[in-house]
Amino acid sequence: xxxxxxxxxxxxxxxxxxxxxxxxxxxxxxxxxxxxxxxxxxxxxxxxxxxxxxxxxxxxxxxxxxxxxxxxxxxxxxxxxxxxxxxxxxxxxxxxxxxxxxxxxxxxxxxxxxxxxxxxxxxxxxxxxxxxxxxxxxxxxxxxxxxxxxxxxxxxxxxxxxxxxxxxxxxxxxxxxxxxxxxxxxxxxxxxxxxxxxxxxxxxx
Numbered sequence: 001x002x003x004x005x006x007x008x009x010x011x012x013x014x015x016x017x018x019x020x021x022x023x024x025x026x027x028x029x030x031x032x033x034x035x036x037x038x039x040x041x042x043x044x045x046x047x048x049x050x051x052x053x054x055x056x057x058x059x060x061x062x063x064x065x066x067x068x069x070x071x072x073x074x075x076x077x078x079x080x081x082x083x084x085x086x087x088x089x090x091x092x093x094x095x096x097x098x099x100x101x102x103x104x105x106x107x108x109x110x111x112x113x114x115x116x117x118x119x120x121x122x123x124x125x126x127x128x129x130x131x132x133x134x135x136x137x138x139x140x141x142x143x144x145x146x147x148x149x150x151x152x153x154x155x156x157x158x159x160x161x162x163x164x165x166x167x168x169x170x171x172x173x174x175x176x177x178x179x180x181x182x183x184x185x186x187x188x189x190x191x192x193x194x195x196x197x198x199x200x201x202x203x204x205x
Contacts (some may be wrong), residue, residue: 009131009154011124012161015117019165022113025106026172032103033179038068040186047074048197056081069099070186074194081198089195096187103180107173114170121162128155 043066050059056078063075073095080088132151 007150007153007157009124009127009158011120011127011154011158015120015124015158015161015165018113018117018120022110022117022165022169025110025113026169029106029110029172029176033176035067036069036103036179036183038066038070040068040070040190043068043071044190044193047078048193051078051197051201054201069096069103069183070190072099073187073191077191077194077198081201085195085199088198089191092191092195096184096191099187100180100184103176103183107176110169110173110176114166114173117166117169118162121159124158124162125155128152128158 043062047059047062050056050062059078060075063071063078065071073092076095077088077092080091083091128151130151131154135151
C-alpha cells in the first residue's frame with residue numbers, strides 16, 4: 001500500500017489528507033445519528049397518553065430519557081404549554097430548525113471533500129501524463145516502457161485513489177441527508193400533533 005502511495009506522487013498527499021478529514025466527519029456523524037434511533041410513533045403515543053391523562057410528569061420523564069431531537073422538542077412544548085398557541089408554535093418551529101441545523105453540521109465540508117477528491121485524482125492524472133511525456137521527449141527514440149512507468153503509475157493511482165475515497169463518502173453523505181429529511185418530517189408532523197393535544201387539554205381546563 002505504501003509503495004502505491006509513493007508511486008502516486010505528490011498529489012497523493014492532499015488526497016490522503018482529504019480522506020482522513022472525510023472519514024473522520026463520517027464517523028462522527030454516524031455516532032450522532034445513532035443517538036437519533038427512536039420508535040417515534042410509540043414514543044409519541046406514550047407522551048400523548050400521559051398528557052391526556054393529566055400526567056405531565058410522566059410525559060416529561062419520557063422526553064428526558066430520549067436523546068432524539070423529537071423528545072427534546074416535546075420537552076420544550078410541554079414545559080411551555082401555557083403559552084399562547086401561536087407563540088408556542090413559533091417556539092417549537094425554531095427549536096426544530098436548531099436541531100436540524102445541528103444534524104447538518106459538517107455535512108457541507110463532507111460534500112466539499114466528496115467533490116474535491118475526484119478532481120485531485122484527475123489532477124494527478126494530468127501531472128502523471130505530463131511526467132510521462134516529458135520523459136518520452138527527453139529519451140526520444142530510445143524511450144522504453146519502464147521509463148514511462150512512473151508517470152503512468154502516478155496518473156492511474158491518483159485517479160483510482162480519488163474515486164475510491166469519494167464513492168463511499170458520497171454514499172455516507174446521501175445517507176445522512178436522507179436521515180435528516182426523515183427526522184425533519186417527524187419533527188414537523190409530531191409538533192403539530194403536540195400543539196393539537198395541548199390545545200385540547202387547555203380547552204378542557
